[in-house]
Amino acid sequence: MSEHRALHAGDALLPSGWARNVLLxxxxxxxxxxxxxxxxxxxxxxAASGPVIPGMPNLHSHAFQxxxxxxxxxxxxxxxxxxxxxxxxxxxAERLTPVQVEAIATWLYVEMLEAGYTSVCEFHYLHHDLDGxxxxxxxxxxxxxxxxxxxxGIGLTLLPVLYQNSGFGGQQPGVGQRRFIRSTDSxxxxxxxxxxxxxxxxxxxxxxxxxxxxxxxxxxHDALAGLASIDDAAPIHIHIAEQTAEVDACIAxxxxxxxxxxxxxxxxxxxxxLVHATHMDADEYRRAAATGAVAGLxxxxxxxxxxxxxxxxxxxxxxGRWGVGSDSHACVNAAEELLMLEYGQRLMTRQRNVxxxxxxxxxxxxxxxxxxxxxAQASGRAVAGLAAGQQADFVMLDADHVxxxxxxxxxxxxxxxxxxxxxxxxxSVWVAGQPRVAGGRHSLHRDASSxxxxxxxxxxxxxx
Numbered sequence: 001m002s003e004h005r006a007l008h009a010g011d012a013l014l015p016s017g018w019a020r021n022v023l024l025x026x027x028x029x030x031x032x033x034x035x036x037x038x039x040x041x042x043x044x045x046x047a048a049s050g051p052v053i054p055g056m057p058n059l060h061s062h063a064f065q066x067x068x069x070x071x072x073x074x075x076x077x078x079x080x081x082x083x084x085x086x087x088x089x090x091x092x093a094e095r096l097t098p099v100q101v102e103a104i105a106t107w108l109y110v111e112m113l114e115a116g117y118t119s120v121c122e123f124h125y126l127h128h129d130l131d132g133x134x135x136x137x138x139x140x141x142x143x144x145x146x147x148x149x150x151x152x153g154i155g156l157t158l159l160p161v162l163y164q165n166s167g168f169g170g171q172q173p174g175v176g177q178r179r180f181i182r183s184t185d186s187x188x189x190x191x192x193x194x195x196x197x198x199x200x201x202x203x204x205x206x207x208x209x210x211x212x213x214x215x216x217x218x219x220x221h222d223a224l225a226g227l228a229s230i231d232d233a234a235p236i237h238i239h240i241a242e243q244t245a246e247v248d249a250c251i252a253x254x255x256x257x258x259x260x261x262x263x264x265x266x267x268x269x270x271x272x273x274l275v276h277a278t279h280m281d282a283d284e285y286r287r288a289a290a291t292g293a294v295a296g297l298x299x300x301x302x303x304x305x306x307x308x309x310x311x312x313x314x315x316x317x318x319x320g321r322w323g324v325g326s327d328s329h330a331c332v333n334a335a336e337e338l339l340m341l342e343y344g345q346r347l348m349t350r351q352r353n354v355x356x357x358x359x360x361x362x363x364x365x366x367x368x369x370x371x372x373x374x375x376a377q378a379s380g381r382a383v384a385g386l387a388a389g390q391q392a393d394f395v396m397l398d399a400d401h402v403x404x405x406x407x408x409x410x411x412x413x414x415x416x417x418x419x420x421x422x423x424x425x426x427x428s429v430w431v432a433g434q435p436r437v438a439g440g441r442h443s444l445h446r447d448a449s450s451x452x453x454x455x456x457x458x459x460x461x462x463x464x
Contacts, residue, residue: 005433008041009052009396011409015369015385017360018410022052026392030432035386048396050427051409053368054385055118055393056334057155057375060237060275060296060325063105063145064126067456068092069330082243082305089328090176093126095462098135100455101126102144107452108329109152110442114424116334118393118431119155119375119383121325123208123237123275125163125180127190132178138186139193146194150201152444153436155393157379158198159208159237162187162223168213168253180210184219188226195230202432204380206235212250212258217265224266235271235380237296238262241284242276242307259284268293273378275325278308285311289318294378299340301327309344312354323375335417335425338367342418362410364417392433398440401425 005026012022014035023039026032041047072088096104105122112120122145128134137143142160149156163180166173173181182190191205198205207227209215215223227234241247241258250258259280262268270292277295280288288295297310305328315322324337331337338355342363345354353363360366369385376384383391397404397412403420404412416425429437436442 004045006042006045007048007052008039008045009048011051012037012386013051013053013365013368013409013413015373015387017365017369022386024052024386024392024394026433030392030434031382032386032388032390032392035388050397050399050404051412052386053395053397053413054372055383055395055429055431056116056368056372057323057379057381057383058112058117058120058325058334059273059294059323059375059378060298060327061108061120061122062125062328063108063122063148064093064096064101065089066108066111066329066332067100067104067452067459069328082307085305087176092459093179094130094176095459096126097130098140098144100459101141102148103448103451103455105145105148106151106444107448108332109149109154110444110448111332112326113152113154113429113431113436114426114440114442114445115332116395116426116429117154117326118395118429119157119379119381120149121157121159121235121237121273121379122149123159123161125161125208125210127160127182128179130179132181138190139197142190142194143197146197146201146203149203152442152448153431153434155379155381155383155391155431156198156201156203157206157235157381158194158203159206159235160187160190160194161208161210162219163210163214164219165214165216168249170216184222184226187223188230191227191230204235205231206237206380208237211239211246212261213246220266233271233380235273235378237273237275237378239275240277241279242302244279244308247279257281257284259288263287263291270377271380273323276302276307276310278302278310280311282314285314285320286318289315289320292321294374295320295322296325296378297322297337297341298325298327299337299344300331301329303340303344304328304330309348312341312345313349316357321374321377322370323373323378324371335420338364338371338417342367362414364414365410367417368413392430394430395426396428398425398427
């Protein structure tokens with residue numbers, strides 16, 4: 001279909017809602033130049049076999065952790081938590097080679113495409129060699145991720161992570177963190193090194209101060225100033241207020257909660273993505289939403305790690321923008337992130353259909369459109385849905401899937417999110433107008449999965 005640079009969809013989900021008989025056209029760069037509802041299908045233009053929805057941006061990923069998913073689901077102490085999980089993750093990260101990182105990321109990005117994600121924000125903090133020293137090419141592992149994304153054909157926002165301390169107040173990093181640590185100057189040099197590589201690939205480059213506990217105030221200020229001199233529109237992502245222990249430690253250090261401190265000491269605006277932001281008080285919800293920043297919600301990871309539940313109603317009441325990510329990749333499925341988000345809110349509020357809004361009473365439709373908008377903003381890329389000027393990233397649902405067959409388009413999307421379970425209801429996926437998934441499978445599925453399994457097997461042998 002790519003040679004036609006056009007597709008006619010009987011049903012398509014546009015930013016304004018569902019539309020019938022939509023003609024999509026894109027140019028040689030993969031940018032949509034026409035999105036026209038109520039259009040007859042030209043004889044030379046292929047017809048979509050199912051409803052077309054916008055591709056979902058995945059706004060938070062630690063690619064290497066996909067090989068670790070499912071391997072920590074056992075009790076190692078009287079009470080396990082995020083912090084005990086983190087210790088296990090550090091031991092896993094200590095052994096990864098660049099070849100293994102690339103194999104894991106390639107398979108993960110193939111999985112993402114098959115699951116409805118068409119772009120990813122890679123929060124990249126594994127920088128150095130096994131002993132903590134820089135590689136001969138300091139960008140070695142970042143380049144491995146860029147190659148993986150290019151090979152899989154997924155859009156990428158690369159977010160090198162500034163990580164310097166092990167806790168608030170400039171605590172010295174531990175041995176398990178030695179592969180993450182960079183000086184501020186080293187980070188800015190890395191960004192300069194990566195910028196032309198990202199531009200040549202169509203990737204977006206940003207910066208991720210890891211967290212307030214990992215980056216001291218002076219370093220945060222200097223890093224943001226340096227980033228502005230490189231690209232004053234670059235996206236900025238930060239982990240914040242994920243755990244109650246983090247909130248308590250921040251108060252002990254500064255007298256303020258993490259989000260409140262950040263808002264008072266950093267120029268938070270629409271470039272920022274506040275990843276997790278789970279534990280805010282009412283004033284923080286109100287103030288943070290007013291900045292235009294995106295809340296980066298990762299519902300399946302937050303559930304897996306026992307983080308807590310984001311107050312979705314408080315965020316939306318303040319006009320807050322949000323998107324979803326798969327983070328540690330305990331689950332790689334865009335629809336399941338939306339399902340988990342909605343179900344978490346239902347459990348917390350003891351109500352149903354929480355994610356619906358005045359414009360869209362269908363929960364799946366409302367959540368999909370909002371997550372695409374917020375994810376695109378956090379990505380810093382033109383991937384905000386099926387509209388002229390945006391990239392031609394879209395997903396075709398499988399109208400013959402047992403959970404979807406015989407339903408109208410809106411109910412197909414609802415069943416895709418809430419009733420298809422782990423049996424994918426996705427037929428095809430396009431990124432920048434190029435077909436990446438057909439018949440539910442990526443062309444690299446077999447080879448990439450085999451390389452992933454080999455890499456994981458070697459890592460497990462080394463740990464035994």
